[in-house]
Amino acid sequence: xxxxxxxxxxxxxxxxxxxxxxxxxxxxxxxxxxxxxxxxxxxxxxxxxxxxxxxxxxxxxxxxxxxxxxxxxxxxxxxxxxxxxxxxxxxxxxxxxxxxxxxxxxxxxxxxxxxxxxxxxx
Numbered sequence: 001x002x003x004x005x006x007x008x009x010x011x012x013x014x015x016x017x018x019x020x021x022x023x024x025x026x027x028x029x030x031x032x033x034x035x036x037x038x039x040x041x042x043x044x045x046x047x048x049x050x051x052x053x054x055x056x057x058x059x060x061x062x063x064x065x066x067x068x069x070x071x072x073x074x075x076x077x078x079x080x081x082x083x084x085x086x087x088x089x090x091x092x093x094x095x096x097x098x099x100x101x102x103x104x105x106x107x108x109x110x111x112x113x114x115x116x117x118x119x120x121x122x
Contacts (some may be wrong), residue, residue, distance in 0.1 A: 011106070011113040017043065020112065025063030025076065030114045035103055036063035037112065038087055040074050046087035047114050048076070049101035053092075055080025062100060 014028045020039035027050050028035050034050040050061035055078055062085065065076040075084040075093055084093035085100055092098040104115030 011104075011115050014112045014114050017045065017107050017110050017112055020045065023067040025065060025067065027061060027063045028114070030103070031116065033101075033117075034061060035114060036061055036065075036076070037105075037114070038063075038067055038074075038076060040067070040087070043107075044074070045105045045107060045112055046074070047103035047105045048085065048087065048090055049103075049117075051100060052078040052080055053098050053100060054078050054083050 012030050014030065014037060017039065020026060020037065022039055022041050025036045025038050028037055036048045036050040038046045048062055050063050052062050062076055062078060064079040067076050069075065070084065070093060073093065074087040076087060077084050083095065085091070086093060090100045090102040102118045104118060106113050
């Protein structure tokens with residue numbers, strides 16, 4: 001990787017894939033934003049904004065939520081009110097008018113890389 005390149009600025013290495021627990025969230029500061037990162041049993045990795053739109057700051061962010069599936073939809077339940085958020089799109093499964101930001105993710109040679117916020121993720 002060439003230091004200072006546009007690629008470095010777009011993709012930020014966060015951790016190794018093996019360091020992420022399956023179905024548990026962690027928080028990382030990426031591009032100045034608190035990001036919740038999740039690894040599912042199939043080794044897919046998702047990144048959402050760590051703000052719970054239904055909760056209070058004291059309840060913690062989305063990263064503290066419970067990860068599960070509704071049919072084919074991987075989701076995280078907000079820790080405060082248990083609203084489910086689609087890990088792929090950020091859309092609330094219980095209130096389609098609400099969503100959290102979704103960030104690009106890729107795994108390169110075992111390293112989880114977070115990119116910029118997706119536009120029109122849903």
